Amino acid sequence: LAKTTQPISMDSYEGQEVNITCSHNNIATNDYITWYQQFPSQGPRFIIQGYKTKVTNEVASLFIPADRKSSTLSLPRVSLSDTAVYYCLVGDNYGQNFVFGPGTRLSVLP
Amino acid sequence: DVKVTQSSRYLVKRTGEKVFLECVQDMDHENMFWYRQDPGLGLRLIYFSYDVKMKEKGDIPEGYSVSREKKERFSLILESASTNQTSMYLCASSLRGLAYGYTFGSGTRLTVV
Numbered sequence: 025l026a027k028t029t030q031p032i033s034m035d036s037y038e039g040q041e042v043n044i045t046c047s048h049n050n051i052a053t054n055d056y057i058t059w060y061q062q063f064p065s066q067g068p069r070f071i072i073q074g075y076k077t078k079v080t081n082e083v084a085s086l087f088i089p090a091d092r093k094s095s096t097l098s099l100p101r102v103s104l105s106d107t108a109v110y111y112c113l114v115g116d117n118y119g120q121n122f123v124f125g126p127g128t129r130l131s132v133l134p
Numbered sequence: 135d136v137k138v139t140q141s142s143r144y145l146v147k148r149t150g151e152k153v154f155l156e157c158v159q160d161m162d163h164e165n166m167f168w169y170r171q172d173p174g175l176g177l178r179l180i181y182f183s184y185d186v187k188m189k190e191k192g193d194i195p196e197g198y199s200v201s202r203e204k205k206e207r208f209s210l211i212l213e214s215a216s217t218n219q220t221s222m223y224l225c226a227s228s229l230r231g232l233a234y235g236y237t238f239g240s241g242t243r244l245t246v247v
Contacts (some may be wrong), residue, residue: 051207058235065240065241066238066240067226067238067239067240067241068177068226068238069139070235111176124169124176125176126174126175126176127176
């Protein structure tokens with residue numbers, strides 16, 4: 025399983041765009057990059073997944089450069105309710121389990 | 135929507151007690167997982183199961199066991215609870231091998247006194 029590295033914490037203000045970068049230097053050819061979001065007192069929930077280039081959904085965008093050794097989760101115009109921990113996972117979609125690291129604690133300030 | 139239900143939201147137990155944490159999912163997911171979450175450490179995998187009566191150790195299985203007699207139910211057992219097992223416990227299920235398919239329960243906050 026590819027090891028991932030993310031910042032432990034980030035602060036932002038309401039209305040700003042937030043970019044959280046995840047490093048995964050040992051990513052394998054079959055690996056996907058998946059992000060989860062966890063609000064306080066809840067379990068994590070899936071946000072977005074990608075393999076290369078850019079993926080966008082109603083919640084976020086995921087940017088993956090050509091070498092795939094890193095990825096960036098982009099949250100447009102954050103609000104207070106986006107305060108959460110964000111986890112980056114790397115693994116192929118046929119693995120039996122995936123490693124959730126410490127994640128990035130995002131605090132959105134008014 | 136798939137639901138993963140954990141039997142208790144909060145639990146207080148005494149040192150040395152045998153503790154059962156129950157988890158039920160209402161979709162036909164093959165995989166089920168137990169994690170514990172502690173401040174600054176993220177989610178750490180205790181045990182997982184990819185089929186009935188099958189179990190695999192995760193990263194921190196010591197002091198725990200599991201049981202999966204039915205596909206929808208996965209139980210975590212603390213054989214003799216200790217204070218260092220005070221934590222938030224999260225159950226999850228997923229379709230086999232799909233990284234995007236994890237569904238988590240709301241968690242059980244266990245305090246061992």
